[in-house]
Amino acid sequence: MNMTLGPNAKFIGVKGGRRQLNTPALLLDLDVMDRNIATMAAHAKKAGINLRPHSKGGKSIEIARRQVAAGAIGICCATLGEAEALAAGGIENLLITSPVVTPAMIDRLMALNGRSRGLLVVADNPDNVEALAQAGAATGQSLALVVEFDVGQGRTGTTSVEAAAALARRIKSSAHLRYAGVQAYYGHLQHIQAHADRKAAAATQMARVKALLDHLKAEGLSPAIVTGGGTGTFDIDPDGHVYTEVQAGSYPFMDREYLEIAMTAGGSSPFAAALFVQTSVVSANREGLAIVNAGYKSFATEGGPPVVTRPELANASYRLMGDEHGGVAYDAKSARLAIGDVVEFLTPHCDPTINLYDRYHCVRGDMLVEIWPVDARGR
Numbered sequence: 479m480n481m482t483l484g485p486n487a488k489f490i491g492v493k494g495g496r497r498q499l500n501t502p503a504l505l506l507d508l509d510v511m512d513r514n515i516a517t518m519a520a521h522a523k524k525a526g527i528n529l530r531p532h533s534k535g536g537k538s539i540e541i542a543r544r545q546v547a548a549g550a551i552g553i554c555c556a557t558l559g560e561a562e563a564l565a566a567g568g569i570e571n572l573l574i575t576s577p578v579v580t581p582a583m584i585d586r587l588m589a590l591n592g593r594s595r596g597l598l599v600v601a602d603n604p605d606n607v608e609a610l611a612q613a614g615a616a617t618g619q620s621l622a623l624v625v626e627f628d629v630g631q632g633r634t635g636t637t638s639v640e641a642a643a644a645l646a647r648r649i650k651s652s653a654h655l656r657y658a659g660v661q662a663y664y665g666h667l668q669h670i671q672a673h674a675d676r677k678a679a680a681a682t683q684m685a686r687v688k689a690l691l692d693h694l695k696a697e698g699l700s701p702a703i704v705t706g707g708g709t710g711t712f713d714i715d716p717d718g719h720v721y722t723e724v725q726a727g728s729y730p731f732m733d734r735e736y737l738e739i740a741m742t743a744g745g746s747s748p749f750a751a752a753l754f755v756q757t758s759v760v761s762a763n764r765e766g767l768a769i770v771n772a773g774y775k776s777f778a779t780e781g782g783p784p785v786v787t788r789p790e791l792a793n794a795s796y797r798l799m800g801d802e803h804g805g806v807a808y809d810a811k812s813a814r815l816a817i818g819d820v821v822e823f824l825t826p827h828c829d830p831t832i833n834l835y836d837r838y839h840c841v842r843g844d845m846l847v848e849i850w851p852v853d854a855r856g857r
Contacts, residue, residue, distance in 0.1 A: 482851070483837070483849040484500075484836065484837055484849065485500045486499045486500055486503060486837075486839060486846065486849065487849060489846045490846050490847065490848065490849065491845065491846070491847070492845070492846065493844070493845060494844050494845070495844070495845055495846040496756075496839075496841045496843075496844045496845060496846055497820050497844065499756055499839060499846065501756050501757050501758045501771060501772070501820070502755055502756065502757050502771060502772040502776045503755070503756045503835075503839045504753070504754075504755060504756075504831075504832065504834075504835040504837065504838055504839060504852075505753070505754040505755070505756050505822065505838075505839050505841055506731075506752060506753055506838040506839065506840045506841070506850075507751075507752045507753075507754070507841055507842070508752075508840050508841065508842055508847065508848075509842055509843075510750050510751065510752035511541075511544075511730045511731065511752040511753075512544065513750070514729050514730050514731075514732070514749045514750065514752060515544055515545055515548050515729075515730055516548055517729075517748050517749060518531075518548075518712065518726060518729050518749070519545075519548040519549040519550065521712065521713070521748070522549070522724065523549060525713075525716035526716065527715065527716045527721060527722065527723060527724055528551045528722055528723035528724070529545075529549065529550045529551065529723065529724055529726065530550060530551055530552045530553060530554050530571075530573060530705060530723045530724070530725055531545045531550050531553055531554065531725070531726055531727060531729075531730075532553075532554040532555075532556070532575070532708070532725045532726065532727030533553050533554060533555055533556075533560055533564060533727070533854070534554070534555065534556035534557075534560065534575075534727060534829055535727050535728055535731065535828050535829035535832055536727075536730060536731070536832065537560060537563070537832060537833065537852050537853060537854035537855055537857070538838065538850060538851075538852060538853055538854075539563070539564055539566075539567030539568075539569060539853045540850050541730060541850075542564055542567070542569045543567075543568075543569070545730070546569065551571060551723065552570065552571025552572060552573060552596060553569055553571070553572055553573070554572075554573045554574075554575050554705075554725050554727070555572055555573065555574050555575065555854075556574075556575055556576055557574070557576060557857060558574060558578050558583055558586055558587060558590070559854060559856075559857025560854040560857050561574050561590060561594070561597070562586070562590055562857070563853045563854035563857055564853070564854065565590060565593065565594040565597075567853065570594065570595045570596050571595070571596035571597075571598075572594060572596070572597055572598070573598040573599070573600075573624065573661075573705065574587075574597075574598065574599040574600065575600055575661060575663065575725070576600065576634060577599075577600060577601055577602055577603065577606055577626070577634060578599055578606075578610075579603075579606050579609070581609075584609060584610065584613050585613070587599065587610075587613075587621075588613050588614070588617045588619060588621070591619055591621055592617070592619060597621075597622065598622045598623070598624050598658050598659075598703075599621070599622070599623060599624065600623070600624045600625070600626040600634075600661050601623045601624070601625065601626065601645065601649070602625070602626040602628075602634050602635050602636050602645070603645075604644070604645060604648055607623065607645060607648050607649055607652075607655070608648075610623065610655060611652040611654050611655050613654075614652070614653075614654025614655060615653070615654045619654065620654055620655070620656050621654065621655055621656065622655075622656040622658040623649050623655055623656065623657065623658060624658050624659045624660060624661045624703060624705065625642050625645050625646050625649070625657075625659070625660050625661070625701075626660075626661045626662075626663075627642045627660055627661065627662045627686075627687065627690055629662045629663065629664045629683040629686060629687060629706070630664055630666060630667075630682075630683050631663070631664060631665055631666045632666075635661075635662075639686075639689055639690045639693050640693075642660070642690055642694075643690075643693055643694055643697060643699065646660075646694060646697075646699045646701075647697070647699065650699065657699070657701070658701070658702060658703055659701035659702050659703025659704055659705065659722075660687075660690065660691070660694075660701045660703070660704050660705070661704075661705050661706060662683070662686075662687045662690075662704065662705075662706040662720075662721075663705075663706040663707070663708070663725060664679075664680060664683050664706065664707075664708075664711070665708060667679045667680055667683070667710065667711060668708045668709060668710030668711060668736075669710055669735050669736070669739055670710070670739070671738075671739050671740065672739075672740055673739075673740040673741070673742060673743050673745070674743070676710060676711060676714065676739075677711075677714050677717075677743075680711050680714045680715070680718070681714075681717075681718065684718030684720050684721075685718075687704065687706075687718070687720045687721075688718070688720050691704065691720060702722075703722055703723065704720055704721050704722045704723070705721065705722065705723045705724075705725055706721055706724070706725060707721055707724040707725055707726065708724070708725055708726050708727060708728075709726040709727060709728045709729045709736060709749075710736065710739065710741070712724065712726050712729065712741075713741075713742055713743075727829070728828055728829065729749050730752060731751075731752050731753035731825075731828040731832075732747070732749050732750060732751045732752060732753070732828070733751070733753065733781070733824065733825045733826060733827055733828040733831075734781065734782065734784065734785050734824050734825065734826045734827075735781045735782075735826060735827055736749075737751060737824070751787070751824050753824075753825055753828050753831075753832070754787060754788075754822045754823060754824060754825070755772060755776055755777065755784065755822070755823045755825060755831070756820060756821075756822045756823075756839075757770035757771055757772040757776070757804070757820070757821050757822070757823065758770060758771050758818060758819070758820060758821070759806075759815050759816065759817050759818060759819040759820075759821060760803070760817060761817065762814075762815050762816055762817050762819075765810045766807060766808055766809065766810035767805055767806070767807050767808075768805070768806045768808070768815035768819070768821070769799065769803055769804070769805055769806075770803070770804050770805075770806055770821050771802060771803065772802075772803075772804050772823070773798055773799060773800045773801050773802050773803045773804050774798060774800070774801050775801050775802060775834065776802075776804075776831075776834060777798075777804075777823070777825065777826060777831055777834075778825070778826065778827045778829070778830030778831040778833075778834065779798060779826060779827075780826075780827065780830070781826035781827035782826050783795070783796045783797065783798070783826060784796050784823035784824060784825055784826050785823060785824040785826075786806060786808075786821060786822070786823055787822050787823060787824050788820070788821070788822040789813065789819075789821070790813075791806070791808040791809070791812070791813055791815075792808060792809035792811075792812040792813070793807075793808060793809045794806060794807065794808040794809075795807050795808075796823065806821060832852060832855075833852070833855055833856065835852055835855070836851065836852060836855060837849050837850065837851055837852060838850040838851075838852065
């Protein structure tokens, strides 16, 4: 067995290999994913906005490479560990979108800064900025910082225009820091069901960003980068004319949460589902109920249950039945699941589901063509 590729390596290139996999297995449809990547890149180019995709979901060097090849200017990472993993794979122009604050992690950040071209990191606190300035002085490095501005998420970020401007002034005054721009990420808006409601909510927050940018301009602090937005607001973010780049993350994969909202004003989505979890029926002793080998350890379920996509089953639904098991209820008059049958699911929330797996099983049609590591899993 190839320990790097896992027990399914023997099915690569085998006709029908997709249905012979050891399960549970994370499936990635390369044809669909590549179309999704190309679609987002073309949209950003037409809209006149840069694309810096988020890797907090994919956690993959190969997917990041494909995004950059399609036109992305860099990649976002939610954590220092993700940035280290992608940098090791040769990915440059990384933006760490969460503050890095502890002494041990600042040491790692400075080491990464010394070997990763174009590294950026956000900050939202003057004490953190001071610690980063001291680290820059101690190592003789210049570190590029992006001021984070809270646009309603209530998580990280400066909480007022004045606080954001004061932080920008402090960064600009340091000999070892470079003021690179502003981050204003409204992740809490990405899954608003109706497109019109999502657009109105985003417009409210973009008006706050505009007020910040006007204030910064008056102080001679106009940012070169204004970064934010996401997959759910991909066609809304350019309209406010405040962002220079969008941080869309889920669009290569899509999931149930995104596919259930109106992605565009017309309701349709230009992106299709590319990510699935394949399972096997391990028990079928009850009419209309099959037990599959995928439970809490196979799906991130805070976004609700996964959806059966293959085979087609009338009135199918999934329920968790433990760490390793799930139940598929269906109309037994139209079909019957037997032990050993393969059942594939659309994930409810792609990001944390991917983090449960070591590998992507990359398919084209019914053939397994490659196996990729989830490089930054757990980081």
